[in-house]
Amino acid sequence: MNSARGGVAGRIPETDEGLQGDDIALKYDEMQRHIRDQGWLQEKVDDVLRADITCGSVLEVGCGPGYLGLEWIKQATGAVRLTGVDISPAMLRRARVNADEYGVAERCAYECGDVLDLPYEDGRFEHAFSASSLHEWSDPVRALSEIHRILRPGGRYCVMDLRRDIDRTTFQFMKANIAADMRPGFRSSIRSSYVRSEVEAVLREAALTTAAVTEVQMGIVIAGRKEA
Template identity: 90%
Template sequence: MNSARGSVAGRIPETDEGLQGDELALKYDEMQRHIRDQGWLREKVDDILAADITSGSVLEVGCGPGYLGLEWIKQVTGTVSLTGVDISEAMVRRARKNADAYGVAGQCAYECGDVLALPYEDGRFAHAFSASSLHEWADPVRALSEIHRVLRPGGRYCVMDLRRDIDRTTFQFMKANIAAEMRPGFRSSIRSSYIRSEVEAVLRDAALTTAAVTEVQMGIVIAGRKEA
């Protein structure tokens, strides 16, 4: 791990197949539940709310076990419906179970799908968000273009992820709060994540040139609005 502003190692792409199988989904669910219980999802929820994603039909890309979207639903006051999509069927099953536990299953739908070819018509959603998935997308330009495609004109998006140049103290803190068996995957996720200049290049190629890119302590946030 290199320093945030020193020499940064080149990006090493990670699998684009997600966390497949019930065993890995269970371990990831346990890790995300711990993160939720410590209050560490709140910053991501705040980023989504700051992007003015507070009502309407909303898409969560790479929803995993669903905790982020479910915590977001708890904070919004407007009428919302959430559709979560994930490449792992095991994660989709976990998300459905968790939505039941939160008591909001009637507001949620979870489906298996690939961000490179989202199974939705143009303009299907009012807004969209995603967290911790960008570094896994085999073709981020195509993925972001797909998210843009399924948004209505004026729809807002918020894409959050790790970044490769986080400082060592932050890296060690995050690693220490992950179960030992999940730490190799965390390290590979850091190595495959993007730095700001790389994200800005991706956005230009995806024609999302009006998006704002912000570095935060534990990663990076991309927020914008589909032009009318």
């Protein structure tokens, strides 16, 4: 968000330990469920679909309680096998419950892992996507290179996150729709998120050198295809 002087405040890194513990996972689940129920998650689903991720063996990085991937499955056009990976066991427990509630548990697997060292062999997945996690990664170059590594040649990726320079009206709208006890974490996430020029600098060092970077109202989208 813009600073009082009109410029963009400097980035303040956030923890890379994720949201740990059953209590915080439940609160985050409730927040994400509210976002889904209001229809605000559809923008991210649309971003994934626009990246031509519509079917196949897909990895969701930083899946949290799983709502994005589960909503995506509902709109996927072909056979789907979704694997969600997250650093928080508590989030994964919520995701498994939610997959069962959606009636798609047989098409989902949720596994504990760190984006800096994904527990998958090279070329394991056809596609990958991630939302709201980039700002938490302590080494974004390595994380994005890991996502590239686990993709098959020709695989598509879509990485979405907040951006630090969102306008004040958007910031206030987002904050107003978050429970009061979650708002400090939201502000921390905004302060630790990237602006477009910073993302482009990261991409020049990572393997995703051909990615397209797009600003949207509530964040930023990195999308592309792993070259053969």
